[in-house]
C-alpha cells in the first residue's frame with residue numbers, strides 16, 4: 623500500500639490574477655519529490671488548466687472559492703484535486719472532447735481537458751449542476 | 765500597479781508586424797496581450813503577422829486561444845500568421861491540439 627507522505631491544502635478566490643500563483647505554489651510543493659523539469663512543467667500546466675476552468679466557467683461573478691489539495695505519496699505519485707462550488711457541467715463526457723467549449727467569445731480553444739489528460743497519468747472529472755465540479759489528476763513521477 | 769507577467773513588444777516593418785511575446789501566457793495575461801495585438805493589427809493592417817514566442821516561458825490552452833484567435837482575425841483581415849521560435853513547451857501545447865509543426869509556417873484556421 624502506498625503511503626501519503628505530505629499534503630497541501632489551499633483555498634483561493636476565483637480571480638484570474640490567481641492562476642499564476644496556483645500553479646507556482648503547487649509546483650513548488652511538488653518539487654520536494656524531485657520531478658524532472660518536464661514532469662514539473664506538465665503538472666503546472668495541468669493545474670493551470672483546471673484552476674482557469676474554475677475561474678472562467680464555474681462562477682457567474684468572480685471570487686467564488688477554488689479548493690486545491692495536493693497529496694504526495696511514497697511511490698512518487700502525486701494527486702491534485704481542484705474543486706469549485708460553481709455551476710457544474712451538464713455533460714462531462716462532451717466537455718472532455720477536444721475542441722468542445724461553451725466559451726462564446728472565440729478566445730477559448732476547448733483544449734483544456736485534453737491538456738490535463740495528456741500531461742497527467744489519470745484525469746477524473748465529477749460534476750453536478752448547481753453543486754460544482756471536482757477535477758482529480760494523478761501524476762506518477764519517474 | 766500589478767506586475768505584468770507577459771509583455772508584448774511590437775515592430776512594424778513594411779507589411780510585416782512582428783510581436784515579441786515574453787513571459788507567461790495564461791488566461792489572465794492573455795487578455796491584455798490580445799488587446800495590444802488587435803489594436804496593432806487594425807492600426808498597421810500588415811500582410812504578415814509574426815508572433816515571436818521565443819521568450820514564452822509558460823503557456824496553457826489560453827495561449828492556444830490567443831494564437832488561434834489572432835489567426836482567425838488575421839484571416840478576416842487578409843493577413844498570414846507566422847509563429848517564430850516556439851519552445852519545446854509551447855510546441856507541446858500545440859501538439860495536443862494536433863498542430864505539431866508550427867515553426868515558420870503559415871497558420872491556417
Ligand SMILES: Nc1ncnc2c1ncn2[C@@H]1O[C@H](COP(=O)(O)OP(=O)(O)OP(=O)(O)O)[C@@H](O)[C@H]1O
Pocket residue numbers: 671675676678679680706708709710711717718722723724725729730731732733734735736755825826829
Ligand atoms: N469548473 C468548471 N465549471 C463549469 N464548467 C466547466 C468547468 N470546467 C470546464 N467546464 C466546461 O467544459 C468545457 C471544456 O473545458 P476545456 O477546459 O476543455 O475548454 P475551455 O475552457 O472551453 O477552453 P480552453 O481551456 O482551451 O481555454 C468548458 O467550455 C466549460 O463549458
Ligand SMILES: [Mg+2]
Pocket residue numbers: 671674675733734735825
Ligand atoms: Mg479550459
